[in-house]
Amino acid sequence: MGYGERQPLLSQDTVGLQPPASVDSPPTSSPRDTAPRAGTWGCGCSPPGAPTLPAGTTCVQYLTFLTNIPCSLLGLLGLAAGLWGLAVKGSLGSGVGGPLPADLLLGLVLGGLAVSVVSLAGGLGALCGSACLLRCFSGSILAFLGLEALGAALLVALWGPLQDSLPHALREAIIHYEDNPDLRFLLDQVQWGLRCCGVASYQDWQLNLYFNCSAPGPQACSLPASCCINPWEDGASVNDQCSLGALGLGAAAAQRVVHLEGCGPLLGQWLHQNICAAGAYGILLVVAQGAELLLATWLLRALTVHKGSTEGSRVGGHLGVSTGAPAGASPSANAAQADSATFPRSPGSWDKGSSPRACPSLEGKDSE
Structure with a gap:
């Protein structure tokens, strides 16, 4: 500073005010920064201090x-x-160490x-x-x-x-009755539920290698227990020998032991009767x-x-804008008040009508 130049004066009103933060200064933490943000917890639950919902x-x-x-x-x-x-x-x-079992x-x-x-x-x-x-x-x-x-x-x-493939499917189930436990379970449930045996008649079980009358095993010329009229025979468990030799009997003698009617027509009728109920359950599921x-x-x-x-209210709180203008004030007055609250006054700037405090004046003259 050259000799005789006036030194800018700082008003006593500005004592204790912190200068505005520069662009290069690091951001400071605020108590509001510690408040939890809504929707920032990803796939987990909201933190305890999260804002409550309506x-x-x-x-x-x-x-x-x-x-x-x-x-x-x-x-x-x-x-x-x-x-x-x-x-x-x-x-x-x-199935350990191999592909998943093909099981229903x-x-x-x-x-x-x-x-x-x-x-x-x-x-x-x-x-x-x-x-x-x-x-x-x-x-x-x-x-x-x-x-x-x-x-x-x-x-x-x-x-x-x-519907047309039902008889073929039932015949395949009869052929592989002893080979596939799932087919055996399903076919037994069909024959027990519909009180039937075979596809068209009980003689369809001749297609099975184990129940055929020419088979050498103990099941030759017999039928599964699900074909019997009374498979339990007043016992606690199913009697597998209830239809022993039924395939070798005539229809008059076999009807006292097993069901003679095939499951093909009865299964088609059951599907026709329950298709509407199945559709209603499906519609109810879709509505739910x-x-x-x-x-x-x-x-x-x-x-x-x-x-x-x-988040909008949080951002507004961080700006620190005070809208304490009196009611009925003009927008220009509100904007001026907001600017004065946000940006501090620069040294030496005063409002009109306000007098600065007395300060000792320094008078310097340029001397050659």
Whole structure:
């Protein structure tokens, strides 16, 4: 500073004020920074200090949670039943180190696992307010609906050929009755439930190598116990020898021991009678899944709106803008007040009408 130049004066009003932070200065932490942000916990539950949701959204959360719990329990029940069946049949032990066993119970295991996982994700996502879990739940429901629609379309398109192939399928089941435990179980259930035997008549069991009258084994010229009229014979267990020699008897003698009518026509009639009930159950399932999807979508939208409003208020709080202008003030006055609250006054700048405090003046003259 040259000799005689005036030194800028600092008003006493500016004593104690911190200078504004420069661009290069590192950001300082604020107490507001420690507040949890809504929607930043990913696929987990919200932290304890997260902002609360409105009452309507909370009701939808609990409703979605309560409707998914029974589905999850049913899925776990199917999973446990399938695993128990596989363990009893020994399919799990035989499949170690090799491909998965081609078992009907395996489908029950996979279906129960999928239903339980998806329902659990939906319930926990709704209860915890997790957008990630709710999106996974919604995508899974859409995938289920697509698979169900595809299956229903294939069933309608192939209904006629499926009915025509029933006799052939029953004959194949009779031929491989002793070779495939799953076919044996299904065929026994059909013959017990419909009180029938064979495809067209009980003589169709001649196609099986073990029950044929020319077979050398002990089952020659006999029938499965599911063909018998009274397979228990007043006992606690099924008597496998209840139809011994029934294939060698005439119809008059065999009708006192086994069912003579075939299962082909009866199975077709049963399908015709229950197709409407199966369709009603399918429609009910689709409606329930659609309601779950709508609830999850509505809850996702509510969480997104709540997150945006929370972050907006948080950003406004960080700016520190005070809108304490009196009511009825003009927009220019409000803007001026906001600018004065945000940006501190520079030294030496004063409002009109205000007088600075007295300061000793320095008078210097340039001397040559």
